[in-house]
Amino acid sequence: xxxxxxxxxxxxxxxxxxxxxxxxxxxxxxxxxxxxxxxxxxxxxxxxxxxxxxxxxxxxxxxxxxxxxxxxxxxxxxxxxxxxxxxxxxxxxxxxxxxxxxxxxxxxxxxxxxxxxxxxxxxxxxxxxxxxxxxxxxxxxxxxxxxxxxxxxxxxxxxxxxxxxxxxxxxxxxxxxxxxxxxxxxxxxxxxxxxxxxxxxxxxxxxxxxxxxxxxxxxxxxxxxxxxxxxxxxxxxxxxxxxxxxxxxxxxxxxxxxxxxxxxxxxxxxxxxxxxxxxxxxxx
Numbered sequence: 682x683x684x685x686x687x688x689x690x691x692x693x694x695x696x697x698x699x700x701x702x703x704x705x706x707x708x709x710x711x712x713x714x715x716x717x718x719x720x721x722x723x724x725x726x727x728x729x730x731x732x733x734x735x736x737x738x739x740x741x742x743x744x745x746x747x748x749x750x751x752x753x754x755x756x757x758x759x760x761x762x763x764x765x766x767x768x769x770x771x772x773x774x775x776x777x778x779x780x781x782x783x784x785x786x787x788x789x790x791x792x793x794x795x796x797x798x799x800x801x802x803x804x805x806x807x808x809x810x811x812x813x814x815x816x817x818x819x820x821x822x823x824x825x826x827x828x829x830x831x832x833x834x835x836x837x838x839x840x841x842x843x844x845x846x847x848x849x850x851x852x853x854x855x856x857x858x859x860x861x862x863x864x865x866x867x868x869x870x871x872x873x874x875x876x877x878x879x880x881x882x883x884x885x886x887x888x889x890x891x892x893x894x895x896x897x898x899x900x901x902x903x904x905x906x907x908x909x910x911x912x913x914x915x916x917x918x919x920x921x922x923x924x925x926x927x928x929x930x931x932x933x934x935x936x937x938x939x940x941x942x943x944x945x946x947x948x949x950x951x952x953x954x955x956x957x958x959x960x961x962x963x964x965x
Contacts, residue, residue: 685923686952688933689959692874695882703793705737705782710775712794712875712882720762724753746783754789762880763792770840771797776964777844777886784840791881800848801935802834802866802890804856805915806898812915812943814936815900817855817907819929826929830921833900833910834858835932844868844888855907856900866890869942872934873962886964889935891942919945934960 701718703711713721718735721728727749729736740746747770757763767787773795774781790797804815815833819826836851838844848866852858872887900910913921919940922933938960940946946953 683922683924683926684952685933685937685946685956686959688922688930688937689874689956692876692930692934693959693962695875695877699877700794700882701732701734703735703737703795706739708775710737710773710782710795712884713792714794714881717792717881720757721753724756727753743781743783747785750783750785754786757789757792763789769837771795771837772840781840787837787839791878791883794882794884796884796886798838798844798886798888800834800836800838800844800851800888800890801832801932802848802852802863802892803869803935803939804833804892804894804900805939806894806896806912808896812945813912814915814918814939815856815894816911816913816918817900817902818909818911820906820908823906828908829929829932830927831907831929831932832935833907834863835935838888848888848890854904855902856910857903858900862894863892866892870938872931872938872960873964874931874934875962876930885931887931887935889938891939915940915943916945 699714700712701715702709703713713735718730721735722730727738758766765788769787770784771787771790772781773783773785777798806813817831817833819829819831821827834852834855836847838847849860849863852863867890869889869891871889874885876883918936921927922936941957
């Protein structure tokens with residue numbers, strides 16, 4: 682049996698001693714497992730590797746750097762170090778508001794320990810005064826956490842896309858939510874976590890939105906990423922998070938945050954402050 686705090690700790694389970702910084706122009710842009718960093722010695726025109734750090738060699742512009750790093754990623758896929766490319770590019774930038782340094786295939790983010798950004802939508806309604814949440818079940822062919830439970834809408838922010846733009850796009854693709862309805866979602870904060878993930882690290886920022894829907898609204902699986910949707914009482918959802926590992930790992934954090942903000946967790950709970958603080962690690 683899990684606890685709410687255990688879910689938060691599971692998403693912050695990285696061992697700092699196992700990683701060294703990936704630097705660009707003297708600034709950290711990633712955190713690499715030492716064994717991954719050693720593999721980059723094979724690419725001396727792109728990376729300079731020492732025992733304590735990896736430095737990405739600066740080029741004249743972002744496109745040139747994207748091309749160089751993509752060549753390395755292709756080699757890592759060919760030799761089996763990386764399982765596959767996603768074919769979807771993410772922006773590389775330590776802070777969301779900063780300029781894009783270069784773009785990287787989504788599948789390579791954990792290998793380099795580069796920060797990824799995403800959006801999650803808590804879609805809810807009120808029935809006889811009680812909060813209910815729309816929950817999705819991930820498709821069986823998803824690369825990450827197939828068949829797990831998920832938010833109604835969630836997705837990574839690809840290169841060239843904004844936060845709200847991504848939310849509206851994903852809402853339409855995943856749940857057939859009309860753009861004018863999705864645009865009514867309220868931004869309610871962001872979650873941060875750093876998690877040892879397979880052969881690398883997930884250093885993620887999730888931008889959160891709440892959207893209250895009419896009780897008669899029903900989402901429809903649209904692009905195959907979600908197999909089905911279900912509407913459940915919010916307290917039952919929180920209880921399931923508390924007792925099981927049925928939800929995708931980071932969705933547990935999103936639902937815990939929703940429960941905190943909507944008063945579903947008693948502030949007298951012995952873990953309350955640890956839970957509240959644990960959802961927001963510093964963006965160092």
